[in-house]
Amino acid sequence: xxxxxxxxxxxxxxxxxxxxxxxxxDAIKGVLKESSLENNQIDAVFFGNMLGGVVDNTVLSSxxxxxxxxxxxxxxxxxxxxxxxxxAFNLADQYLSxxxxxxxxVVGAExxxxxxxxxxxxxxxxxxxxxxxxxxLTFPGLYGMIAHVYMQKYGYAEEHLAAISVKxxxxxxLNDKAQFRKKVTLEQVLASPYVASxxxxxxxxxxxxxxxxxVLSNKQSLTKKKNTVSILSSATAxxxxxxAKRKQIEQLEATTVAAKKAFKEAKISPKDxxxxxxxxxxxxAEILAMEDMGFWERGSGGNHALNMDTHRDSGNKLIVNSSxxxxxxxxxxxxTGIKQLGELYLQLTGQAEKRxxxxxxxxxxxxxxxSGGVAVVCILGV
Amino acid sequence: xxxxxxxxxxxxxxxxxxxxxxxxxDAIKGVLKESSLENNQIDAVFFGNMLGGVVDNTVLSSxxxxxxxxxxxxxxxxxxxxxxxxxAFNLADQYLSxxxxxxxxVVGAExxxxxxxxxxxxxxxxxxxxxxxxxxLTFPGLYGMIAHVYMQKYGYAEEHLAAISVKxxxxxxLNDKAQFRKKVTLEQVLASPYVASxxxxxxxxxxxxxxxxxVLSNKQSLTKKKNTVSILSSATAxxxxxxAKRKQIEQLEATTVAAKKAFKEAKISPKDxxxxxxxxxxxxAEILAMEDMGFWERGSGGNHALNMDTHRDSGNKLIVNSSxxxxxxxxxxxxTGIKQLGELYLQLTGQAEKRxxxxxxxxxxxxxxxSGGVAVVCILGV
Numbered sequence: 129x130x131x132x133x134x135x136x137x138x139x140x141x142x143x144x145x146x147x148x149x150x151x152x153x154d155a156i157k158g159v160l161k162e163s164s165l166e167n168n169q170i171d172a173v174f175f176g177n178m179l180g181g182v183v184d185n186t187v188l189s190s191x192x193x194x195x196x197x198x199x200x201x202x203x204x205x206x207x208x209x210x211x212x213x214x215x216a217f218n219l220a221d222q223y224l225s226x227x228x229x230x231x232x233x234v235v236g237a238e239x240x241x242x243x244x245x246x247x248x249x250x251x252x253x254x255x256x257x258x259x260x261x262x263x264x265l266t267f268p269g270l271y272g273m274i275a276h277v278y279m280q281k282y283g284y285a286e287e288h289l290a291a292i293s294v295k296x297x298x299x300x301x302l303n304d305k306a307q308f309r310k311k312v313t314l315e316q317v318l319a320s321p322y323v324a325s326x327x328x329x330x331x332x333x334x335x336x337x338x339x340x341x342x343v344l345s346n347k348q349s350l351t352k353k354k355n356t357v358s359i360l361s362s363a364t365a366x367x368x369x370x371x372a373k374r375k376q377i378e379q380l381e382a383t384t385v386a387a388k389k390a391f392k393e394a395k396i397s398p399k400d401x402x403x404x405x406x407x408x409x410x411x412x413a414e415i416l417a418m419e420d421m422g423f424w425e426r427g428s429g430g431n432h433a434l435n436m437d438t439h440r441d442s443g444n445k446l447i448v449n450s451s452x453x454x455x456x457x458x459x460x461x462x463x464t465g466i467k468q469l470g471e472l473y474l475q476l477t478g479q480a481e482k483r484x485x486x487x488x489x490x491x492x493x494x495x496x497x498x499s500g501g502v503a504v505v506c507i508l509g510v
Numbered sequence: 511x512x513x514x515x516x517x518x519x520x521x522x523x524x525x526x527x528x529x530x531x532x533x534x535x536d537a538i539k540g541v542l543k544e545s546s547l548e549n550n551q552i553d554a555v556f557f558g559n560m561l562g563g564v565v566d567n568t569v570l571s572s573x574x575x576x577x578x579x580x581x582x583x584x585x586x587x588x589x590x591x592x593x594x595x596x597x598a599f600n601l602a603d604q605y606l607s608x609x610x611x612x613x614x615x616v617v618g619a620e621x622x623x624x625x626x627x628x629x630x631x632x633x634x635x636x637x638x639x640x641x642x643x644x645x646x647l648t649f650p651g652l653y654g655m656i657a658h659v660y661m662q663k664y665g666y667a668e669e670h671l672a673a674i675s676v677k678x679x680x681x682x683x684l685n686d687k688a689q690f691r692k693k694v695t696l697e698q699v700l701a702s703p704y705v706a707s708x709x710x711x712x713x714x715x716x717x718x719x720x721x722x723x724x725v726l727s728n729k730q731s732l733t734k735k736k737n738t739v740s741i742l743s744s745a746t747a748x749x750x751x752x753x754a755k756r757k758q759i760e761q762l763e764a765t766t767v768a769a770k771k772a773f774k775e776a777k778i779s780p781k782d783x784x785x786x787x788x789x790x791x792x793x794x795a796e797i798l799a800m801e802d803m804g805f806w807e808r809g810s811g812g813n814h815a816l817n818m819d820t821h822r823d824s825g826n827k828l829i830v831n832s833s834x835x836x837x838x839x840x841x842x843x844x845x846t847g848i849k850q851l852g853e854l855y856l857q858l859t860g861q862a863e864k865r866x867x868x869x870x871x872x873x874x875x876x877x878x879x880x881s882g883g884v885a886v887v888c889i890l891g892v
Contacts, residue, residue: 188591
């Protein structure tokens, strides 16, 4: 059985003193230490990174990582915008399925603060269609349009979105690696300035630096140890890069297709999940994801959000974004998908310390690229 | 058995009227037509591309390709500089090994002429280490240093390198899709201006646009048809991004390691190969590759090159770069690895028309990223 056997993440935030490959080195060292493995016990590396070569002048990460590890093993970089980390995990899972008795590293990293906000916004905007870019649309604008359509269709107000941020900031206060570890109130979210109507600053995930790494293995000697978690499924789907070419604006079909496949492969259904780490790049995105994956009925998401039905103190069975989500924990884009899976790993193995949730047997991670051009859904279990 | 069932490539060259995704669309349409498959018969796509987001503002190619195909299947982009195509093939081969009864597209593409030569040179330079970039080194400079070390160590002159270009240009005259379809003489190569001593303009592969695509399958209904080729192995290895950190300058260890693994998996040895498509980004690179893969003894490469031992008219058993190589066929970097494999496919199935080589049973493709930070070696057979 392909399993996650260890996890390490750097802090997420404005890490001025660290370069992209400083962060990668820290994450690799950290995860190898966690698993008591040496460099030469790793058989391959899968690296998720979006902005290498876009906001800096660094591609061919295989060579950079070979230098860190001092090895000649296969090393792959994959890019699917903000889903780069989830895609790297998906490829690593495939690699293990075809190669018995192997151990691999999955690393996600992003360095976003070394350039101006304008340049990083333009870099992120490269994941929009050419038409959208030429129209001046950035991702807050695209998700703002999605939010308008959703709110209008189902009769919701800005406070329904804002509640997602309140919940995720609450959760983030318990995560020492989170970029923001403070509560925000519904009033504060609503009073924060618009980024792209109806989305406000506090509806939006930040610009972050960070790296996260997992060790996966299918070696019996490692997977039978304490603190390992089974990979029940990992699925990805794609959709048009352009919003204008979608059948529906207020649904992300890539998420729906990937989730269906992931549930089918894992042989469980949404009601079996106790913890979901969901791609809340903007507050609206968490609401859509919950509907798209079948956790909530279509159109009911705004009410669930305002009720804080997935808050860790809700008393309900399903908690969402115990890490603080992208909103509070931060969103170094290539690292996000790995951090989501790492959060599941920590919670499923009882290592989540002060934010530990009880009775977690199945966890789901949901990672999106662009406005839904790609999605990855993975299910882990103990 | 994982098999190549069809191949299509656009012309390589300065294709001013085509965008990156115009080229990708042309390659996908072409290869589907070749194999009489519909869009909905494809189960996944693996896309190799280096400069998306680097010289243009386009990442998240999954979404762009989903738009072309009108599908939600898994679509992966991988980047390993000039080995992006080979890596995409390697991942596709792994995918088929773990997923029975599937058919996948492997596409490689690059659009290099829409920006200034300075910008594309800087973009390509992103595959060098930060130190090398800061020292002002570009890839002609790096390979120039490698060439100096090789020539000095074994006592060769510039004409030994130049002969590689003469041979590959000879071969390219027979390839209608090649960027340059004209012969050059040894004198012309030696008289062309230095790009980075000892490498001259005619030792160097060009800046090119182009896209190439393969259909791979493990479905019996497709692999048993006429004109299919078995994938005997596909292996990749990494090495330090920086030349300064290598044990040897005049050997590419990534090539050696990947080739050893590829021969072992295919259960054959270099003497069994009748056709090799080798990564001749610069003339020196073909010489090193032939030694690194065990075709030629260490230090003998210059003599073999000057003798034109791998020319199609040499009468010898092993022909190298029947397509014209990167030098004459062109080098749209993400497409190159796929074009190499496509050339093997055409030759192995007797579809290479006027450049058909007789009695080809095993073919090898060798694709390199950067100055050797990554290499991919694949072996196909009939």
